[in-house]
Amino acid sequence: MCGIIARVGGDDDGAVDELLTGLENLEYRGYDSAGLAIKNGGGPEVFKREGKISRLKDVLADETPDGGLGIGHTRWSTHGPPTDANAHPHTDCTGDVAVVHNGIVENYDELKTDLADRGHEFESDTDTEVIPHLVKEQLADGVDPETAFRRTIEKLSGSYAVAMITDREHAVYATRRGSPLVLGVDDGDYFLASDVPAFLDFTDDVVYLDDGDVVVVEPDDYRITTPDGEAVDRSVQTVEWDPEDAGKGGYDHYMLKEIHEQPAALRQTLRGRADPATGDIRLEDFPAGSFAGVDRVQFVACGTSYHAGLVGAQFLSDGGVPARAFLASEYATAQPPVDERTLVVGVTQSGETADTLSALRRANASGAATLAVTNVVGSTAARECDDALFIRAGPEIGVAATKTFSSQVVSLALLGERIVRDVTGTRSENARERLDALSNLPGHVQQILDYTSARRVAERYRDSEAYFFIGRGAVRPVAREGALKFKEISYEHAEGFAAGELKHGPLALVTPDTPVFAVFTGRNDEKTLGNVKEAEARGAPVVAVASRDQEAATQYADEVLTVPDTHPDVAGVLANVQLQLLSYHAADLLDRAIDKPRNLAKSVTVE
Ligand code: F6R
Numbered sequence: 001m002c003g004i005i006a007r008v009g010g011d012d013d014g015a016v017d018e019l020l021t022g023l024e025n026l027e028y029r030g031y032d033s034a035g036l037a038i039k040n041g042g043g044p045e046v047f048k049r050e051g052k053i054s055r056l057k058d059v060l061a062d063e064t065p066d067g068g069l070g071i072g073h074t075r076w077s078t079h080g081p082p083t084d085a086n087a088h089p090h091t092d093c094t095g096d097v098a099v100v101h102n103g104i105v106e107n108y109d110e111l112k113t114d115l116a117d118r119g120h121e122f123e124s125d126t127d128t129e130v131i132p133h134l135v136k137e138q139l140a141d142g143v144d145p146e147t148a149f150r151r152t153i154e155k156l157s158g159s160y161a162v163a164m165i166t167d168r169e170h171a172v173y174a175t176r177r178g179s180p181l182v183l184g185v186d187d188g189d190y191f192l193a194s195d196v197p198a199f200l201d202f203t204d205d206v207v208y209l210d211d212g213d214v215v216v217v218e219p220d221d222y223r224i225t226t227p228d229g230e231a232v233d234r235s236v237q238t239v240e241w242d243p244e245d246a247g248k249g250g251y252d253h254y255m256l257k258e259i260h261e262q263p264a265a266l267r268q269t270l271r272g273r274a275d276p277a278t279g280d281i282r283l284e285d286f287p288a289g290s291f292a293g294v295d296r297v298q299f300v301a302c303g304t305s306y307h308a309g310l311v312g313a314q315f316l317s318d319g320g321v322p323a324r325a326f327l328a329s330e331y332a333t334a335q336p337p338v339d340e341r342t343l344v345v346g347v348t349q350s351g352e353t354a355d356t357l358s359a360l361r362r363a364n365a366s367g368a369a370t371l372a373v374t375n376v377v378g379s380t381a382a383r384e385c386d387d388a389l390f391i392r393a394g395p396e397i398g399v400a401a402t403k404t405f406s407s408q409v410v411s412l413a414l415l416g417e418r419i420v421r422d423v424t425g426t427r428s429e430n431a432r433e434r435l436d437a438l439s440n441l442p443g444h445v446q447q448i449l450d451y452t453s454a455r456r457v458a459e460r461y462r463d464s465e466a467y468f469f470i471g472r473g474a475v476r477p478v479a480r481e482g483a484l485k486f487k488e489i490s491y492e493h494a495e496g497f498a499a500g501e502l503k504h505g506p507l508a509l510v511t512p513d514t515p516v517f518a519v520f521t522g523r524n525d526e527k528t529l530g531n532v533k534e535a536e537a538r539g540a541p542v543v544a545v546a547s548r549d550q551e552a553a554t555q556y557a558d559e560v561l562t563v564p565d566t567h568p569d570v571a572g573v574l575a576n577v578q579l580q581l582l583s584y585h586a587a588d589l590l591d592r593a594i595d596k597p598r599n600l601a602k603s604v605t606v607e
Helices: 015-025 053-062 108-117 130-140 145-155 254-260 262-270 303-318 354-365 380-384 403-424 431-451 454-460 473-490 499-504 525-537 551-556 571-589
Strands: 003-008 033-039 044-050 069-075 097-105 158-166 172-177 182-185 190-193 205-208 214-218 221-225 296-301 323-327 342-348 369-374 387-390 467-471 494-498 516-519 542-546 559-562
Touching: 003 015, 003 097, 003 158, 003 172, 003 214, 015 033, 015 053, 015 069, 015 190, 033 053, 033 097, 044 053, 044 097, 069 097, 069 158, 097 130, 108 130, 130 145, 130 158, 145 158, 145 172, 145 214, 182 221, 190 214, 254 262, 254 571, 262 403, 262 431, 296 303, 296 354, 303 323, 303 342, 303 403, 303 473, 342 354, 342 403, 354 369, 354 380, 369 380, 369 403, 380 387, 403 431, 403 571, 431 571, 454 559, 454 571, 467 473, 467 499, 467 525, 467 571, 473 494, 473 516, 473 571, 494 499, 499 525, 516 525, 516 571, 525 542, 525 551, 542 551, 542 571, 559 571
Parallel strands: 296 323, 296 342, 342 369, 369 387, 467 494, 467 516, 516 542, 542 559
Antiparallel strands: 003 069, 003 190, 033 044, 033 069, 097 158, 158 172, 172 214, 182 190, 182 205, 214 221
């Protein structure tokens, strides 16, 4: 997730040091480049580098600019790879306007084309760069910077937080819509940032800005107004945060923070890509017909990503396209038949997993088309595959994959629908209902986060011998994922099965000391209920993960982890959030190293 910092002081020279501190405090959000712009008497001076903040510091050590006012940014790539040119701040052709931005400008393509037609030249692949060019056009028409900023913002669609400086007044102009932005108030100095920890070294007095607020910050004053220019009053609050914990945004662990980021991550994944009203799918680089030549699809992935691949394969099979998910480590050594009409999709959060890269390379060498579904722009998978689809979940720091699983499943649902339409010539059955359910996911996940009883359930069963997870059809992968997460961070024995398989072996392990977590979707529930009764007959406690509408399921259970009612194909994402929380709390009660479980790494770069 990108990070913004701005510092507004008088004529002192403190801006560079304080901006660098702010950038370092934002490192926890993850980034692949960093930069800053200082207003030093005249126009903005820009310094930016791909890579670590230390690289930016090296540049600044040679030529530290004076100045008390500036903006800075840590970038997590979404449009264009991590390069010096794509790093923020971005400027217009003259360098008079410098801008940092979080979020996505959805209509940047059309704005960029229009600007290019009017003679503007661009230096980056980013959506952000249109903003300073638009502002400069307004300034050239003779309006003041604040008006130019407002008029530019009106032209943008999407979600964003933006901060700008110009060669004119000694001020920072900023606004937010859908991306966070907070104002820090110090004795005569002000800060703007995506997150409080950025400026916590300097002040703990904070003004939380609302969507639509436009703020103009000068050394001795700030003004907050609506988009129409009406003054608004926002109170100054004092935060009581320990700077040590602040990097986790106030959460005890990155994993919990990332679980809670899922509504925002899913919004970002979905943004501009699906229209439930018309049933249209718009996947940037994959217009209708992109997959017309595909006969079959193979997913290759490891761990949690493999579970997302299983869901992806199910979407395609249900829509009439032959599809199968493979563990990448198996695929690489015993590759099933492929030809040039086979599409091999590598599902990999990091884009660096050695087994997955190896499987993709083998597929490629055999003539298959390859596609990376990844979170990391510029990753090896994204670079080596023929194409890439980015899941836009934002950086994930906890070793256990959480928000990226949800964003993978949603991305694969959209990709699956595109492929089904291209291959079969028709929309998959229930496409509209499914898209509707996908677009409701962010709100539904929020409801779970607000009312979950996962901690109480984890506490009740904390001394159990083993934990079993069962699910059927669309949620069989979720049962496996629930068990993987549970064992990974709690170090307790956990297994996930197809519900119907319980009686073919695992039932021998079921006792009153082995709770069974049963995931229901509203489809074939009576069969899963039959399996639940088999476990119950052996004295096992049963926890249903189900909606309130699934009465039969909830009636038999000792505990219920409730999820909002939704389409059966999408219910697994919601059930999985409850299971993530269950694992988290079970591990927390056992005092495990949740963010860095023993023997595991975030990115597994050996086969
Ligand atoms: C489990 C987990 C791992 C990863 C696996 C693949 O919580 O994170 O199982 O899913 O190592 O990693 P990526 O998706 O980066 O290829």
